[in-house]
Amino acid sequence: MIMDYAWLIPLIPLLGFVAVGFFGKKLPEGGGYIAIGTAIIAFVISALVSYEYLTGDLFAASQPYVADIQWLAFGKYEINFGIYIDSLTCVMMLFSSFISTLIFVYSIGYMHGEGQRKRRYYAEIALFLSGMLGLILASNYLEMFIFWEIMGVCSYLLIGFWSFKHPEGDEASIKAASAAKKAFLVTRLGDVCFMTGLFVLLWSFGNLDFTTLFDPAEIAGADGTMILIGSLLLFGGVIGKSAQFPLQDWLPDAMAGPTTVSALIHAATMVKAGVYLVARSYPLFIQNADVMLLVAIIGGVTAFVAASMAMNNMNIKRVLAYSTISQLGYMIMALGAGGYLIAMEGEVEASIGYTAGVFHMVNHAFFKALLFMCAGSVIHAVGTEDMRKMGGLSKKMKITSATMLIGSLSIAGFPLLSGFWSKDLILEAAMEPSILGLPAGTIFLFLFALAAITAFMTAFYMFRMWFMTFKGQPKEASEHCHGESPRSMTVPLIILSIFAACSGFLIFLGLNNIITFSVLDHGSGVEYLVGGFGHTAGHIFESIFTNVWTYVSMALALFGILLAYLMYCKGSIDPARFNSNGESKIYKFLTARYFFPQLYDQIALKLGYGVARGVDYIDKNLVDGTVNGISNAVVGGSGSMRKMQSGYVRDYAAFIIVGVIVLVAILYVIVSWGGA
């Protein structure tokens, strides 16, 4: 049973971290090959484990594989450590380890010129991979939280990779250091919520094992209010980690790290941890329809807000960062809509929202990793991230431009590419509650509208980016371009572009039966099932193509691409018309990121530094001032005391006797009072 060795999956990259960290200096490429090796081994074991699980009896019965040991017991609580494998685990670990492997390989070319720092880089990404896989395989919330935070630290370290001695100078170093701190602190706010959720759930259930918490009988026996509070707090963690509104603003700044890090951590894997947490916590979240409604609203608003910010940004990586936030919002919205439906309807076989959200997560991992790595390839070649300095690169970088075109078409939802299928399922899921006439139907109609507008914006900003980079007249930075990137970079691009184009078809090839969540009502009680009971391929195909909204979203996407073509390639519409030459208020509002950075700064300044200055003042003047005041009074009074130091033993004896009498009197009072 290879499944019994699934714990090796996070352990091997961890060993890689130790090996690279301690001996990387002496290894070729700073230990890069070790990191790649551990990623490959992790992927192979993941694949074997997934194969064994998905072909085994447990999957057929929609039951998870669980193995754990006790980690810590205190009072009436127990915390275990172990692995939990169901079909969601399999999907997550497969795409995470696969994409990590490709990005690690790509890093060999991308980070080649970093010298001594390569060791640090490879050690940190190996630790990161260990954290991600550990999170996916965790068998309880505390274990998940530990890996969640380990990833957070790796993210912090890697965003700040150039926080000292930046190749572009001190200004860039200062920015990287600040971005790293911001990422850690903003997500920390979510993490503190997550941790509080753990207290609530631990108090309610006595342990944090998924097997306990997802058991309908246990849930029925627990305090409903506590489950509500616990679910909301867990979602707070999601808002931080998956950069959801209003904690989204750390992610654009996180682009200060190397592009490979942006591709791996801030697009393909870590930021998905929040989405994974929502999907994983479905049995808890569906207990309250309002929680799921909130999840959907946050997701929808995030998708829209982030996409709007990408519309006029000039930095190639930031456009992709906003796009990531927006797409994460899509996933969260789909999961919320699907969960809302279950919460209201009770029995649901294979929730569309759940399938859509997780499916989009997989597709997005492929095309967004691809897009970031293409952007990395461009940045590597031209030495800038500013799209205004690029242009006309398609001739010099054929592979990069072609693969990036595939990625852009895919995310824009071009028919038959991967993004098309999952985005369509998401729109369908968002619409479903209002079609069924559920209480929050109007809200979902509004969310659907937001999602449709977002689909248009996505197509527009992606192609604005692609045209500005690869078409038109070559600008100053393009002149420096020496041509295509090395093979270690282009081969991963080609492999990923195949997946970005085709991964959507997986939904017809079995994934429809793997990423599902069903609630079955047996009369005597309900049962929550992950995996199995999926819609047939035919049913999904039919529901996509018979739905009129499919054609609306397709038209919106094509219109977005067309508009971008007219504005940034053909030049028949002048972009300046839309922003009044930079004077437009909306334009400024978008450039200022809805003033979120200022809001964060003000909160930190007022609630943090401001209060701190006050406390410091009180400490120095009032608290310590009192102490010094007392001591001065005593020392000042010592002048008169000195007169009493007459030198006669008789006097000293008198003082000592008085002192003793006072002491004894105090004791006598206490003792006699206490004894009474």
Place this chain on the structure above:
Amino acid sequence: MNSFILPLLLLIPLIGAILSVAMSRKQEYAKYVAIICSAVTLAITLFCLYDLSNADYVYAQSSAWIDTESIKISFAVGVDGMSMLMILLTSLLVLLVSVFSSSEKDRPSTFFALIMAMEVGLLGVYMAQDYFLFYIFWEVTLIPMYFLISGWGGPRRHYAAIKFFIYTHVASLVMLIGIFALAMQASAGGALDFSFEAVKAASMAGLFSPAFQLVVFGMLFFGFAVKMPLVPFHTWLPDAHVEAPTAGSVLLAGVMLKMGSYGIIRVCLDVLPDGAHQWQTAMIVLAIIAILYGAYACIAQKDLKKMVAFSSISHMGMVLLGIAMLSGIGIQFAIFQMFAHGLITAVLFMVCGIVGHNAGTREIPLLGGLAGKMPVFAAFMMFGFLASLGLPGLVGFVAEFGIIMSFFEYLADIEVLWPIVFALASLMLTAGYYLWAMQRTLFGKETDKIDLTNVHDVSKLEGISLGVLCALIALFGILPALAMGLIENMPLVLWGVV
């Protein structure tokens, strides 16, 4: 073997102190005396741990010292899980600090003698089973620390040393009155018996009325609170730390502060359970004030070492919060936090010592971009800071998680949940000041305000001390059951309060 192993534990550092003083002609060998004696002490401690984990008994040894008709003082020592953990921490930190400071050039024989003398006092406090003995050892720790600060400290060392001495000594006297009250009440007119056993028996027999407990708890608590220290009785601590040499700071924050919380658990909670319940709300309020006040004060500090000193106040407030829950979980994790904080804060003060020594200043605004020049140092500093802010997987997280969990349990029982926000706010603030400090010292532009041309990274011996500590921080973070088992399974006394 059993009967003399604890006295032996006291004797070896005492011999070390005497030998070290005797080395005044061959000063350069004093460090070897200190390292060997503290290593032997640690070895005996580890043997005790091994031996005790295989047995269902605890070491205890008692022989009459002063035994007259009116007063009984015995040389009684004994250990339980809490004591053993503190003894382990003490002997470990003394060894590492001796290794760390082995390049001390200024009067090394006296320097190491003082450290060894302090170890005697600290170990004595943690194993005493007689109140008089406890008080003597308590005061014994004071004197070497006073001389370490005033002899090897910074520019304002005399002010800081005298403030430290007088402040904590006044508190000790209040505590002494409390101890006399306990003994007098327990002896009920007979010979004054100071042994833990006699007082505990009196407590169990109900000789301490609620009113008596209220007052005496207050006196003892004040004595311990100044040591911990709790806001507003803390101002001696930042001054003492800023001026103290690194070795002094490590021992002061690492083990001396724990004497306060140890005393509260060992004395106040155990024999005055009623007083504890009467003081519970006040303790919770004091704990929360200490946690938040300490954290906020950290944000405003410009001296890196002063910031770390204030972070100790915040983290010791966490210990009191756990204690104040008066529940099994709360106290267990409070003890765990004492251990965790001891390991972590040792790293932090060593790091401060290195930056002060190597870069010539600890002023945060003068530093910047040190990670480029001192990569190994930067790694240790980051590790220490992340451990201190409660990174999961490291020892501090387990302690904080348990304490806040016990706080949540308490709040859920009284059905008032909102005060949990205070504990959570401290998690944010702690992350805030540590990350901000790292940003300004390690990262960004390499500073041009100080001369960095001769700055070098950590030395080999410093690296060993820090490396051992970091390894232990990770070990106990991954396997907290190692320490929790000790706390749970080896009770000499069941806390009367739970």
